[in-house]
Amino acid sequence: MAQEETKITVKHTAAEEFVVALLEAAGVSQKNAKIVAQGLVQADLRGVESHGINRIPSYLARIRNGVLDPKAEPALTQVTPVVAQVDGNNGFGFPAAHLAMDTAITMAQTFGIGMVSVKHSNHFGMSAWIVRQAADAGMMSLVFTNSSPALPVWGGKSQLMGVSPIACGAPGGETSLPFILDMAPSVAARGKIYKALRRGEKIPQDWALDEDGKPTDDPAKALKGVMLPMGGPKGSALAIMMDVFSGVLSGSAFAGGVTGPYDMSKPGDVGHFIVAIKPDLFVSLDEFRQRMDTLYQRVTGSDKMEGVDRIYFPGEIEQLTERNRLEEGIPFVQAEIDALNTEAEKLCVPKLQ
Numbered sequence: 001m002a003q004e005e006t007k008i009t010v011k012h013t014a015a016e017e018f019v020v021a022l023l024e025a026a027g028v029s030q031k032n033a034k035i036v037a038q039g040l041v042q043a044d045l046r047g048v049e050s051h052g053i054n055r056i057p058s059y060l061a062r063i064r065n066g067v068l069d070p071k072a073e074p075a076l077t078q079v080t081p082v083v084a085q086v087d088g089n090n091g092f093g094f095p096a097a098h099l100a101m102d103t104a105i106t107m108a109q110t111f112g113i114g115m116v117s118v119k120h121s122n123h124f125g126m127s128a129w130i131v132r133q134a135a136d137a138g139m140m141s142l143v144f145t146n147s148s149p150a151l152p153v154w155g156g157k158s159q160l161m162g163v164s165p166i167a168c169g170a171p172g173g174e175t176s177l178p179f180i181l182d183m184a185p186s187v188a189a190r191g192k193i194y195k196a197l198r199r200g201e202k203i204p205q206d207w208a209l210d211e212d213g214k215p216t217d218d219p220a221k222a223l224k225g226v227m228l229p230m231g232g233p234k235g236s237a238l239a240i241m242m243d244v245f246s247g248v249l250s251g252s253a254f255a256g257g258v259t260g261p262y263d264m265s266k267p268g269d270v271g272h273f274i275v276a277i278k279p280d281l282f283v284s285l286d287e288f289r290q291r292m293d294t295l296y297q298r299v300t301g302s303d304k305m306e307g308v309d310r311i312y313f314p315g316e317i318e319q320l321t322e323r324n325r326l327e328e329g330i331p332f333v334q335a336e337i338d339a340l341n342t343e344a345e346k347l348c349v350p351k352l353q
């Protein structure tokens with residue numbers, strides 16, 4: 001890894017205001033700009049910097065290249081009492097996914113479950129912010145998306161499936177944190193390679209292969225090659241699962257047809273699959289919460305293997321990072337601040353300090 005570079009810390013409120021100002025200047029409504037900004041800043045707060053506000057320059061480039069419509073509003077169609085569809089209309093993926101989860105939660109409050117398919121959307125960043133939206137409303141959730149080709153299927157050598165994250169969650173109990181699983185089906189998310197490239201860092205040898213099919217620690221070479229699926233055929237199958245539920249089912253692009261956020265040639269046509277489930281369908285809410293407490297205690301209190309100081313619940317490390325960064329600010333390297341301020345100059349918006 002490269003030497004530790006000095007970090008500049010930015011308060012989450014300042015980061016959010018900056019992103020809202022940039023997006024509004026680019027033609028996005030204030031309501032949608034806030035949803036995008038909150039999703040990105042939540043990623044930075046949780047330590048998922050690969051999907052934080054550093055994504056803004058590429059998103060703005062998509063608007064400038066006419067492949068993402070900043071003024072688009074997601075449109076909702078009710079299909080059955082528990083099923084709806086959102087057409088993202090080629091706007092930001094964040095408001096489309098937000099509307100989808102909001103609708104799923106409302107349906108689940110009445111009928112126990114709500115399922116929303118999203119088509120013609122774009123990248124929605126870190127899936128965990130949508131899982132959180134459900135957990136904050138007291139709901140369990142599934143949040144799936146497909147994404148642009150990055151991963152060979154098991155046995156293949158060319159990019160075909162996306163590094164599409166599988167995410168789900170459940171509210172916690174009295175003494176436990178919510179369960180938040182949000183994981184890419186690759187050894188590492190591709191955003192982590194972009195982050196290493198931005199920061200001039202090397203990557204572990206087992207994340208990706210270069211163009212010649214050889215392991216590499218160079219992020220630039222890795223981005224020209226392929227990401228490696230986690231667990232071999234199992235990671236490959238999970239990536240295909242994300243495409244079945246998000247792409248095939250929705251009517252959006254699938255089977256290698258999604259356009260990535262860094263490809264300025266055409267709209268993303270991303271699909272998402274979003275489900276909210278009421279946690280007290282089979283046991284009372286009190287019992288559910290007690291059972292989550294028991295699970296949390298048993299998991300985190302499990303016997304530790306040698307060299308392990310603490311066992312974490314899925315999502316816990318990110319929640320601890322968030323708690324810390326809400327107090328101390330979000331660390332960025334100067335090159336990241338400079339890239340964001342170049343966008344501020346272009347759009348005549350006050351710079352991020």
Ligand SMILES: NC(=O)c1ccc[n+]([C@@H]2O[C@H](COP(=O)([O-])OP(=O)(O)OC[C@H]3O[C@@H](n4cnc5c(N)ncnc54)[C@H](O)[C@@H]3O)[C@@H](O)[C@H]2O)c1
Nearest residue numbers: 125126127147163165180181182183184188189312314315
């Ligand atoms: N929108 C997209 O197209 C897209 C594509 C790829 C990735 N992503 C995002 O990239 C992010 C990073 O994905 P990732 O797979 O690299 O995540 P990761 O490997 O950092 O974490 C995966 C999961 O494992 C849990 N975890 C990690 N370390 C743990 C530990 N020591 N103990 C217990 N649990 C632990 C985390 O809480 C998380 O739920 C995700 O937020 C994902 O949504 C988005």
